[in-house]
Amino acid sequence: MGDTxxxxxxxxxxxxxxRALQAESSAHGYTVSRFVHARTDGVLALEDAALYQALHRLxxxxxxxxxxxxxxxxxxxxxxxxxxxxxxxxxxxxxxxxAYAAAMFSVLDGSEGSR
Amino acid sequence: xxxxxxxxxxxxxxDDVRRDLDDEISFHIETxxxxxxxxxxxxxxxxxxxxxxxGQRADAAMISSGLAVERRRSFRRLASxxxxxxxxxxxxxxxxxxxxxxxxxTLAVGIGGTTAVFSVVNAAFxxxxxxxxAGEVVRVQLGESRTSSAVFEELRTRNTVFATMAxxxxxxxxxxxxxxxTPLMGERVTTTYFSMLGVAAxxxxxxxxxxxxxxxxxxxxxxxRVHFNGDAAVVGRRIRLDRRTYEVIxxxxxxxxxxxxxxxxxxxxxxxxxxTTPGGSAATFEVAGRLRPGIxxxxxAAALRLTAxxxxxxxxxxxxxxTAVRLLPVGGINAFxxxxxxxxxxxxxxxxxxxxxxxxxxxxANIAGLLLGRAVxxxxxxxxxxxxxxARTRLIRQLLTESLLLAGLGGAAGxxxxxxLTTLVPVAVAQLNFPFALEVQIDWRVLAFTSAVSLVTAIxxxxxxxxxxxxxxxxxxxxxxxxxxxxxxxxxxxxxxxVAACATLLVxxxxxxxxxxxxxxxxxxxxxxxxxxxxxxxxATPDSSADAVEAQxxxxxxxxxxxxxxESVGGAWAVPLSLTSRESFSVFEADAPDGNGRVVxxxxxxxxxFETVRIPLLTGRDFxxxxxxxxxxVAIVNRTLAERFWNGRALGKRLRFIGVRNIPHEVEIVGxxxxxxxxxxxxxxxxxxxxxxxxxxxxxxxxxxxxxxxxADTSRRLSEDFARITGDGHIELRPMADAVxxxxxxxxxxxxVTTAFAAVAVLLAxxxxxxxxxxxxAQRTREIGVRKALGASxxxxxxxxxxxxxxxxxxxxxxxxxxGVAGGHVLANLTVGVSPGDPLTIAIAVSLVLSAALLSSxxxxxxxxxxxxxxxxxxx
Numbered sequence: 001m002g003d004t005x006x007x008x009x010x011x012x013x014x015x016x017x018x019r020a021l022q023a024e025s026s027a028h029g030y031t032v033s034r035f036v037h038a039r040t041d042g043v044l045a046l047e048d049a050a051l052y053q054a055l056h057r058l059x060x061x062x063x064x065x066x067x068x069x070x071x072x073x074x075x076x077x078x079x080x081x082x083x084x085x086x087x088x089x090x091x092x093x094x095x096x097x098x099a100y101a102a103a104m105f106s107v108l109d110g111s112e113g114s115r
Numbered sequence: 116x117x118x119x120x121x122x123x124x125x126x127x128x129x130d131d132v133r134r135d136l137d138d139e140i141s142f143h144i145e146t147x148x149x150x151x152x153x154x155x156x157x158x159x160x161x162x163x164x165x166x167x168x169x170g171q172r173a174d175a176a177m178i179s180s181g182l183a184v185e186r187r188r189s190f191r192r193l194a195s196x197x198x199x200x201x202x203x204x205x206x207x208x209x210x211x212x213x214x215x216x217x218x219x220x221t222l223a224v225g226i227g228g229t230t231a232v233f234s235v236v237n238a239a240f241x242x243x244x245x246x247x248x249a250g251e252v253v254r255v256q257l258g259e260s261r262t263s264s265a266v267f268e269e270l271r272t273r274n275t276v277f278a279t280m281a282x283x284x285x286x287x288x289x290x291x292x293x294x295x296x297t298p299l300m301g302e303r304v305t306t307t308y309f310s311m312l313g314v315a316a317x318x319x320x321x322x323x324x325x326x327x328x329x330x331x332x333x334x335x336x337x338x339x340r341v342h343f344n345g346d347a348a349v350v351g352r353r354i355r356l357d358r359r360t361y362e363v364i365x366x367x368x369x370x371x372x373x374x375x376x377x378x379x380x381x382x383x384x385x386x387x388x389x390x391t392t393p394g395g396s397a398a399t400f401e402v403a404g405r406l407r408p409g410i411x412x413x414x415x416a417a418a419l420r421l422t423a424x425x426x427x428x429x430x431x432x433x434x435x436x437x438t439a440v441r442l443l444p445v446g447g448i449n450a451f452x453x454x455x456x457x458x459x460x461x462x463x464x465x466x467x468x469x470x471x472x473x474x475x476x477x478x479x480a481n482i483a484g485l486l487l488g489r490a491v492x493x494x495x496x497x498x499x500x501x502x503x504x505x506a507r508t509r510l511i512r513q514l515l516t517e518s519l520l521l522a523g524l525g526g527a528a529g530x531x532x533x534x535x536l537t538t539l540v541p542v543a544v545a546q547l548n549f550p551f552a553l554e555v556q557i558d559w560r561v562l563a564f565t566s567a568v569s570l571v572t573a574i575x576x577x578x579x580x581x582x583x584x585x586x587x588x589x590x591x592x593x594x595x596x597x598x599x600x601x602x603x604x605x606x607x608x609x610x611x612x613x614v615a616a617c618a619t620l621l622v623x624x625x626x627x628x629x630x631x632x633x634x635x636x637x638x639x640x641x642x643x644x645x646x647x648x649x650x651x652x653x654x655a656t657p658d659s660s661a662d663a664v665e666a667q668x669x670x671x672x673x674x675x676x677x678x679x680x681x682e683s684v685g686g687a688w689a690v691p692l693s694l695t696s697r698e699s700f701s702v703f704e705a706d707a708p709d710g711n712g713r714v715v716x717x718x719x720x721x722x723x724x725f726e727t728v729r730i731p732l733l734t735g736r737d738f739x740x741x742x743x744x745x746x747x748x749v750a751i752v753n754r755t756l757a758e759r760f761w762n763g764r765a766l767g768k769r770l771r772f773i774g775v776r777n778i779p780h781e782v783e784i785v786g787x788x789x790x791x792x793x794x795x796x797x798x799x800x801x802x803x804x805x806x807x808x809x810x811x812x813x814x815x816x817x818x819x820x821x822x823x824x825x826x827a828d829t830s831r832r833l834s835e836d837f838a839r840i841t842g843d844g845h846i847e848l849r850p851m852a853d854a855v856x857x858x859x860x861x862x863x864x865x866x867x868v869t870t871a872f873a874a875v876a877v878l879l880a881x882x883x884x885x886x887x888x889x890x891x892x893a894q895r896t897r898e899i900g901v902r903k904a905l906g907a908s909x910x911x912x913x914x915x916x917x918x919x920x921x922x923x924x925x926x927x928x929x930x931x932x933x934x935g936v937a938g939g940h941v942l943a944n945l946t947v948g949v950s951p952g953d954p955l956t957i958a959i960a961v962s963l964v965l966s967a968a969l970l971s972s973x974x975x976x977x978x979x980x981x982x983x984x985x986x987x988x989x990x991x
Contacts, residue, residue: 028139028143029139029142029143030142033143047170047173048143049169049170049173049177049178049181052136052139052140052178053178053181053182053185056132056136056178056179056182057185060182071142073146073149075145075146076138076142077139077142077146078135078138078139092507096501099502100502103502
């Protein structure tokens with residue numbers, strides 16, 4: 001890890017969690033953590049403490065909801081799920097990010113002749 | 116937008132959260148350790164590794180306290196953002212003062228103007244008299260509006276439905292020593308009057324039903340303030356009214372007017388003489404009563420009808436009309452039923468409500484237009500801020516703060532405007548030469564309503580940019596400055612609606628203004644100009660005989676005729692169109708004993724009156740001084756009466772009727788005169804019966820009419836002569852034209868209010884049209900730049916923009932005129948001599964709106980045409 005890890009920009013933790021829950025439909029914190037780790041090849045340093053803090057925050061805001069259940073290994077675990085406002089928020093945040101990133105890309109590696 | 120979510124924080128206790136977190140963390144670490152073990156790590160190492168990955172010091176306590184910090188911080192952020200938004204909003208508004216001013220003025224006029232008008236209408240027409248539980252008090256009318264003292268006494272003894280009853284008789288009094296008296300408007304009342312109304316004096320006391328003295332007086336607040344300098348020591352003093360002295364026992368609270376209609380002033384109250392002998396006195400009263408608890412007006416009316424029938428059986432000499440019992444409320448719109456003015460007053464108020472709604476909606480449309488225009492202008496800013504990471508809720512909150520800021524400023528200005536306008540009205544009313552005073556209080560219900568409507572509009576349309584700017588594809592907004600077709604259509608619809616509303620209001624306002632012009636030029640049938648009115652108040656003590664008073668009046672008549680400048684003199688009991696006294700009788704043809712009676716207006720005259728007010732004598736003769744008690748009873752009728760009864764051939768015919776004091780009369784018609792208006796200028800001509808004053812009691816409230824070419828000189832000489840004859844009493848002199856002006860007041864107030872509203876509407880609509888058009892021109896800056904670059908001339912561009920705007924204006928104008936004319940038909944009762952489709956009215960409305968539209972489209976068009984095309988293209 002070390003040099004290749006990047007501190008997360010503010011607001012991105014929430015987006016990552018929402019995206020993970022969209023992929024997994026119903027997941028506990030551990031799954032979310034592994035999902036982000038796997039998708040980013042460990043580049044984004046999502047600390048577990050920050051993850052749980054964000055999960056509780058998102059739940060308080062009504063973007064996700066939770067339920068206690070049994071995990072595959074038979075342990076008691078808290079499962080999180082996206083709510084309708086959460087799905088909407090994910091759509092909005094994702095499109096904002098895409099536009100933002102596209103704008104950044106076009107500045108960083110824009111080919112001179114196109115505009 | 117979900118407001119709950121904006122401000123929602125977890126409702127669970129921090130202990131619950133911590134327990135959950137504990138469980139979640141241990142599950143996480145165990146699961147990770149399992150995974151590491153399955154990769155081949157020893158159980159101990161796996162656990163340690165899992166723990167390390169999670170973070171050595173990370174536990175439930177730390178995370179939950181992190182959450183708490185976050186919550187606190189978000190509270191603090193909310194507060195500081197609110198502050199930022201407000202500062203930012205103020206700075207933005209300060210940067211576009213034109214926009215801010217337009218919004219604030221619009222809101223102020225919409226809220227303040229509407230509220231003021233409704234408050235005035237309420238004070239002038241609807242406000243119930245300031246008495247306790249006004250709903251329980253009713254006026255009692257038995258056939259006629261006034262009741263004789265005999266009937267009143269009978270009613271009082273037979274009463275089963277009223278807790279208290281009172282008789283009231285208006286009277287003018289002359290306050291002060293002879294030679295320097297001031298007129299007071301007062302009432303003679305039974306001593307039950309104040310207890311029936313349930314109002315106490317602010318100073319001293321009111322009448323007690325047990326009072327037997329009749330030399331007591333209760334003063335009204337205005338009289339006390341104006342004539343006694345508001346001196347509390349007035350109580351107990353003796354004051355002189357007419358020829359007698361009275362002891363002041365109390366002063367009533369400000370605004371107390373008994374049962375008089377809103378606006379009327381009452382200065383003093385004096386007890387009526389105690390119950391009269393069974394023969395009955397001449398006096399007639401208005402009767403009112405407070406209903407017993409649990410008895411409603413219809414029960415009471417039924418019971419009174421029975422009482423009246425019994426009374427008729429017991430005393431057949433009483434008129435049959437007695438059994439036509441009516442109980443009338445003393446406040447609100449229904450009070451007008453009693454004076455036959457319900458429909459016009461209701462129509463007037465309905466019209467005002469409609470007009471106010473129009474003004475308010477124009478105001479709201481303005482706000483909407485202004486804010487939408489601004490939304491377009493701010494799309495870039497908002498899109499950019501959204502792209503830079505500002506949360507949507509944050510942007511919405513910012514827009515909300517700005518709208519509330521505007522709405523708050525506008526609302527405050529509206530309240531100020533309303534209170535200023537309402538203070539103007541009493542001052543204006545005081546200018547009228549009439550015992551009239553209005554106390555206008557702001558109607559808070561109307562204020563709340565208009566504020567709510569305007570504020571909701573401001574907030575809704577203030578948030579419009581949030582819906583658009585925040586949701587749409589950012590790239591599209593940043594690339595393309597032109598607005599969508601949908602928005603364009605919305606703006607066009609707004610222009611059309613605004614112009615339509617403006618045109619409708621203008622048509623109505625003009626109808627009223629022009630109808631006022633007709634009213635003032637309308638022929639009353641007599642000529643009040645150059646006529647001086649002299650009202651005498653003689654002593655009312657029992658020792659001065661009616662004959663003595665009559666002799667004095669005849670003497671005044673003689674002396675007035677002899678004065679220089681005086682052309683003619685005549686006395687009349689009722690001054691037409693002065694709204695002070697009226698009289699009507701049911702008359703029958705003497706030769707057809709079973710024929711149906713007709714109700715006719717009546718007046719009692721001395722010789723010379725027709726000549727003095729220039730009512731033409733068509734045939735027969737005027738009264739002479741020989742038409743007196745004992746000589747054959749004669750009458751003169753107007754042309755309408757002559758035609759209704761005898762197809763115009765009235766001379767020598769005879770009429771029967773029951774006159775005042777229930778005395779039957781039979782009169783011979785000796786003359787026919789031209790028609791004239793009797794009570795209001797707008798009325799249809801009604802039959803009038805003129806009687807010789809000398810064949811009744813001449814002393815009873817005769818007004819001397821004097822035609823003179825020098826009113827000032829005649830006034831002076833007349834009052835000198837009066838003082839010489841009586842040495843006492845009071846004479847009040849005023850031009851007849853002033854007295855008649857009162858009849859014009861309803862039409863005048865109506866015209867003033869509607870015209871003011873129409874002017875406000877035109878102003879607002881012009882502002883709105885200007886705002887909308889200039890924003891849509893601003894939208895097209897780039898297009899205009901292209902056109903100019905391609906060689907379009909500035910004039911061509913102006914023509915393009917103006918003609919496109921005028922297309923919209925034309926559509927709105929036609930719609931508005933249509934509505935205005937259609938609505939005008941509904942208002943036909945209120946407008947005199949102007950048809951709703953009156954071409955001149957429409958022409959004026961059209962040209963006014965067109966010039967407003969032309970002005971508001973050509974200014975931005977010129978600005979666009981002058982702009983540098985390169986600059987325009989570079990924009991965006």
